[in-house]
Amino acid sequence: METKQWVVDKHQQNIESYPQIIEAASLLQKNEVVAFPTETVYGLGASALSDEAVAKIYEAKGRPSDNPLIVHISTIGQLHNIVQEIPEQAERLIAKFWPGPLTLVLKRKEDAVSKKVTAGLETVAVRMPSHPVALALISASGLPLAAPSANTSGKPSPTLAKHVADDLTGKIAGILDGGATGVGLESTVLDCTSEVPVILRPGGVTKEQLEAVCGVVGVDRAILREGEAPKSPGMKYKHYAPTAPLTIVNGQVEFIQSLVNEKQNEGLKVGVLTTTEREDKYKADKIIACGSREDLESVANRLYDVLRLFDESGVDVIFSESFPSEGIGQAIMNRLTKAAGHKIITE
Numbered sequence: 001m002e003t004k005q006w007v008v009d010k011h012q013q014n015i016e017s018y019p020q021i022i023e024a025a026s027l028l029q030k031n032e033v034v035a036f037p038t039e040t041v042y043g044l045g046a047s048a049l050s051d052e053a054v055a056k057i058y059e060a061k062g063r064p065s066d067n068p069l070i071v072h073i074s075t076i077g078q079l080h081n082i083v084q085e086i087p088e089q090a091e092r093l094i095a096k097f098w099p100g101p102l103t104l105v106l107k108r109k110e111d112a113v114s115k116k117v118t119a120g121l122e123t124v125a126v127r128m129p130s131h132p133v134a135l136a137l138i139s140a141s142g143l144p145l146a147a148p149s150a151n152t153s154g155k156p157s158p159t160l161a162k163h164v165a166d167d168l169t170g171k172i173a174g175i176l177d178g179g180a181t182g183v184g185l186e187s188t189v190l191d192c193t194s195e196v197p198v199i200l201r202p203g204g205v206t207k208e209q210l211e212a213v214c215g216v217v218g219v220d221r222a223i224l225r226e227g228e229a230p231k232s233p234g235m236k237y238k239h240y241a242p243t244a245p246l247t248i249v250n251g252q253v254e255f256i257q258s259l260v261n262e263k264q265n266e267g268l269k270v271g272v273l274t275t276t277e278r279e280d281k282y283k284a285d286k287i288i289a290c291g292s293r294e295d296l297e298s299v300a301n302r303l304y305d306v307l308r309l310f311d312e313s314g315v316d317v318i319f320s321e322s323f324p325s326e327g328i329g330q331a332i333m334n335r336l337t338k339a340a341g342h343k344i345i346t347e
């Protein structure tokens with residue numbers, strides 16, 4: 001299949017009426033799949049109302065179909081069409097964080113979206129993205145869009161249109177290129193079906209920010225401990241993994257360097273994932289600074305691109321520094337730990 005590519009400048013006015021958006025929206029109305037930028041990562045969108053369209057998403061990604069998708073909307077009216085009720089806590093969170101990187105899991109209305117979107121669950125995950133291109137595309141299509149991250153299943157999520165093209169060219173109808181995404185990690189998935197909301201996936205909106213709006217917020221035990229069965233089906237898969245095995249190291253530069261030397265002595269090419277503060281302190285085959293330790297948002301923003309750059313560099317093993325797990329650090333360590341298959345060495 002030919003994959004069309006359109007470039008859209010997100011800073012322009014009236015993006016909805018752009019020919020690129022109109023063309024992409026008309027493909028969505030024909031039940032085709034189109035990738036688009038959001039403020040978190042690129043999404044792979046298709047009509048949430050059509051079994052045929054949603055099946056194409058799973059096929060293009062090579063994604064197991066027991067893993068449900070997030071429905072992306074551009075108006076609150078669409079939310080009312082999809083869910084049975086909006087609990088008071090959810091109302092307050094919506095007022096504060098939408099549009100933005102927060103996905104709410106709510107009780108779905110019968111037959112409001114394709115059963116393939118919700119993978120047989122009684123609930124549905126919904127979010128209103130804040131990226132102008134995403135909002136324009138949803139409005140122009142007039143459809144709620146089911147959209148997972150636009151990567152091949154198991155690869156790091158795409159933060160540039162190039163990442164999408166590398167994974168999915170020939171498999172989808174089009175890619176809207178709106179430049180680099182903002183947060184760089186996916187949205188926070190919050191289950192709002194119980195009295196105390198529970199974080200199923202840490203992401204762009206932090207636990208601290210949520211608690212400031214609605215008091216105590218729980219965290220799914222599977223996020224905190226290996227081996228627990230997660231409530232969010234997607235969290236059980238090995239995700240975000242670079243090709244070379246990655247190990248997180250809790251330790252000083254000298255200790256990490258000693259691990260690098262050991263592997264190099266075995267004849268292996270070694271990569272180090274570090275930050276701007278320490279990038280000059282290592283000797284290895286590939287050293288990549290993933291943002292600054294002083295600004296964890298910059299680490300989140302670069303993480304997936306850096307994991308993909310290690311893939312391209314041809315190293316055999318990667319050692320990564322560890323990060324504090326407060327604020328956005330919780331999402332960073334969640335993704336990094338998954339990328340490492342839970343391999344962590346402590347000095």
Ligand code: TXA
Pocket residue numbers: 038040041042043044067068069070101103105118121123124125129147148149150185186187188189200201231232233234235
């Ligand atoms: O930032 C994001 O959320 C991006 C952009 C494109 O919006 N999307 C994204 O989608 O990360 P995806 O499909 O890669 O991840 C969706 C996560 C999965 O872990 C899935 O299992 C979970 O949300 N999920 C979806 N519906 C759910 C439901 N009804 N109950 C619990 N978890 C659900």
Ligand code: MG
Pocket residue numbers: 148149157
């Ligand atoms: Mg994903």
